[in-house]
Amino acid sequence: MFTAASAAILISMLLALGRAFIGPTLYDRILSVNMFGTKTVLLIAVLGFLMGRPDFLDIAIVYSLINFIGIVAILRFFEYTQPSKDNVTRADEGEHE
Amino acid sequence: MTIEFLIDIIILGFLVITAVGIAVSKDLFASVMLAGIYSLLSAVFFVVMDAVDVAFTEASVGAGISTILMLSTLTLTGQFEDPSRHNKTLGFVVVFITGSLLIFGTTDMPIFGDALAPVQLHLAPHFIENSYAEVGMPNIVTSVLASYRGYDTFGETVVIFTAGIGVLTLLGFSSGGSTPLVSVVAPMHQHKILRVVSKMLIPPILIFALYVQFHGDYGPGGGFQAGVIFAAAIILYAMVFGLDTARKVINQSVIQILSALGVLLYGSVGLVSFLNGKNFLDYSVLAHDPLHGQHYGILLVELGVGITVTAVMVSIFFTFASRVDKEHGGNA
Amino acid sequence: MIIDIISWFCLLVGGFLCISGAVGIFRFPDFFSRMHAASVTDSLGSGLIILGLVLQSSEWLVISKLVFIQIFIFLTSPTSSHALAKAALHSGLRPWTKPVAGRDDR
Amino acid sequence: MTFMSQYNYWVVIILMMLGFYIVISHGNLVKKLIGLSIFQTSVFILYISMGKVTGGTAPILDSDYTVYSNPLPHVLILTAIVVGIATTAVGLALVVRIKEAYGTIEESEIQQKDDEEC
Numbered sequence: 001m002f003t004a005a006s007a008a009i010l011i012s013m014l015l016a017l018g019r020a021f022i023g024p025t026l027y028d029r030i031l032s033v034n035m036f037g038t039k040t041v042l043l044i045a046v047l048g049f050l051m052g053r054p055d056f057l058d059i060a061i062v063y064s065l066i067n068f069i070g071i072v073a074i075l076r077f078f079e080y081t082q083p084s085k086d087n088v089t090r091a092d093e094g095e096h097e
Numbered sequence: 098m099t100i101e102f103l104i105d106i107i108i109l110g111f112l113v114i115t116a117v118g119i120a121v122s123k124d125l126f127a128s129v130m131l132a133g134i135y136s137l138l139s140a141v142f143f144v145v146m147d148a149v150d151v152a153f154t155e156a157s158v159g160a161g162i163s164t165i166l167m168l169s170t171l172t173l174t175g176q177f178e179d180p181s182r183h184n185k186t187l188g189f190v191v192v193f194i195t196g197s198l199l200i201f202g203t204t205d206m207p208i209f210g211d212a213l214a215p216v217q218l219h220l221a222p223h224f225i226e227n228s229y230a231e232v233g234m235p236n237i238v239t240s241v242l243a244s245y246r247g248y249d250t251f252g253e254t255v256v257i258f259t260a261g262i263g264v265l266t267l268l269g270f271s272s273g274g275s276t277p278l279v280s281v282v283a284p285m286h287q288h289k290i291l292r293v294v295s296k297m298l299i300p301p302i303l304i305f306a307l308y309v310q311f312h313g314d315y316g317p318g319g320g321f322q323a324g325v326i327f328a329a330a331i332i333l334y335a336m337v338f339g340l341d342t343a344r345k346v347i348n349q350s351v352i353q354i355l356s357a358l359g360v361l362l363y364g365s366v367g368l369v370s371f372l373n374g375k376n377f378l379d380y381s382v383l384a385h386d387p388l389h390g391q392h393y394g395i396l397l398v399e400l401g402v403g404i405t406v407t408a409v410m411v412s413i414f415f416t417f418a419s420r421v422d423k424e425h426g427g428n429a
Numbered sequence: 430m431i432i433d434i435i436s437w438f439c440l441l442v443g444g445f446l447c448i449s450g451a452v453g454i455f456r457f458p459d460f461f462s463r464m465h466a467a468s469v470t471d472s473l474g475s476g477l478i479i480l481g482l483v484l485q486s487s488e489w490l491v492i493s494k495l496v497f498i499q500i501f502i503f504l505t506s507p508t509s510s511h512a513l514a515k516a517a518l519h520s521g522l523r524p525w526t527k528p529v530a531g532r533d534d535r
Numbered sequence: 536m537t538f539m540s541q542y543n544y545w546v547v548i549i550l551m552m553l554g555f556y557i558v559i560s561h562g563n564l565v566k567k568l569i570g571l572s573i574f575q576t577s578v579f580i581l582y583i584s585m586g587k588v589t590g591g592t593a594p595i596l597d598s599d600y601t602v603y604s605n606p607l608p609h610v611l612i613l614t615a616i617v618v619g620i621a622t623t624a625v626g627l628a629l630v631v632r633i634k635e636a637y638g639t640i641e642e643s644e645i646q647q648k649d650d651e652e653c
Contacts, residue, residue, distance in 0.1 A: 058317055059149060146586070158617060241607065253617070
């Protein structure tokens with residue numbers, strides 16, 4: 001049953017990865033990285049049970065915390081580039097449409 | 098074929114796809130984000146390969162600090178690369194030849210997971226069988242890291258300290274000269290929810306870092322991981338509430354002293370054991386019972402590593418972030 | 430036994446929700462609908478998977494760690510989604526609307 | 536099984552070559568550093584793969600288990616990851632300085648400017 005759950009998580013990871021590749025705007029990529037992070041937390045938790053040593057959940061806890069920091073960092077530094085370079089956003093939008 | 102091996106194959110496949118994505122992407126921001134995914138995947142791989150301590154380190158370093166540093170550099174250097182200047186064919190030929198030679202070389206490698214491979218026959222059996230009697234810790238990785246190979250780890254700590262000094266000399270010189278721009282409006286002021294949630298999350302992160310630091314003898318964790326997590330909490334504070342606020346909480350000079358203090362703590366533990374008539378970093382003389390001595394020694398050494406790693410990571414981030422603030426006028 | 434069945438059910442439904450969210454993130458036409466798909470299913474899917482794991486474990490330490498993970502996911506996931514949506518809207522990205530629908534700018 | 540038994544090493548080599556390719560053929564210095572970190576991770580994967588023992592478990596002693604994976608590669612790679620990020624930080628600092636000095640981080644443009652100065 002853990003196998004089925006981990007397979008489901010792996011499939012959703014693959015789809016998120018696909019969106020990170022094609023995602024026309026950078027926000028799509030950030031979104032998929034965020035989702036990927038959540039899925040990684042779940043996968044590590046399930047893997048702990050699958051391999052019979054569930055006492056290693058600390059790694060999953062670290063991920064759930066660090067992932068948030070990563071997203072905040074991406075948003076924070078992305079904002080620096082946005083106001084000055086309006087044309088970048090326009091270009092992204094154009095690509096998207 | 099076991100399920101673990103199947104997951105291993107899938108994860109490695111994902112890794113290759115991600116790496117190809119990084120190679121072809123022109124947008125450096127996208128590359129950095131894919132590099133984040135790459136690091137997440139490699140951490141999962143390390144878990145599958147039973148390397149929980151390594152996965153822990155990769156988890157705290159790869160997704161957090163590494164992404165943050167890359168992004169802060171990108172805000173200073175620009176988002177796009179110039180694809181016209183690549184020498185594709187020559188690079189491809191060189192890579193192809195090297196790769197095929199290496200693939201040819203793998204035919205001599207032992208079968209994956211072989212318990213009788215040459216790697217498994219020396220040292221590792223000794224560590225697995227005797228480390229509990231000699232060092233008294235369930236986590237073999239910690240006892241090897243801090244006790245058997247304590248000298249090596251000392252060297253690594255010094256390398257990290259040196260890297261911190263290097264970044265400071267490269268980028269931190271002008272921070273004392275002109276008065277830094279005081280950003281009137283704290284950054285991310287428009288993200289009220291983010292600020293509240295960060296305020297809620299920072300104390301648990303700090304406590305969790307302390308848990309990782311002192312629980313490293315019994316589970317995955319230790320000074321390196323704890324240091325990075327602790328630094329990540331401080332970095333989160335600096336990002337959400339502004340660099341100046343963070344500087345008020347943690348002074349730059351305090352950080353510099355702390356980063357040296359960790360290395361000194363490590364070295365002085367070695368010196369104490371040296372002066373007591375044993376080898377450098379042989380902790381068994383630190384208490385009457387050699388096992389207790391080992392415990393004390395590892396605790397102190399890991400603390401030294403943790404302090405140095407925290408201080409160096411925070412000072413590296415502060416140096417980069419103050420550059421970013423200066424470049425972009427300090428009002429994001 | 431009954432606990433096993435409940436936990437399997439939780440794991441399966443959680444896995445299904447994860448996949449459906451991922452399909453949403455992959456197939457939906459624009460950023461905001463993708464984000465909607467991702468964040469809505471993420472919370473429930475991860476919650477169910479963690480619940481399934483909690484039902485499988487016997488040690489209190491493991492259970493408390495799982496609960497912590499769940500709390501952190503519940504705190505961070507919506508927050509980052511919100512911040513992301515806000516940043517995207519700020520940067521001038523507008524939700525995709527049906528061309529005929531016309532004036533529904535928000 | 537015997538066919539796939541070298542799979543990890545192949546992936547290591549593919550990743551290593553991808554990183555190598557990025558380092559030698561891309562001109563952007565930040566991209567080069569990303570390529571370097573891919574290369575680095577491939578070495579980590581090589582070490583950790585070699586330490587794995589089939590049927591083994593994580594090297595944290597527990598009375599329920601007798602077979603453990605090799606702890607030595609884990610120690611080496613654990614420190615290497617943290618040292619790797621520290622050295623990457625130095626590299627990025629150098630890139631920022633180069634950008635300030637030359638106004639670009641494309642390798643060929645930097646070389647062009649160097650040539651003009653001579």
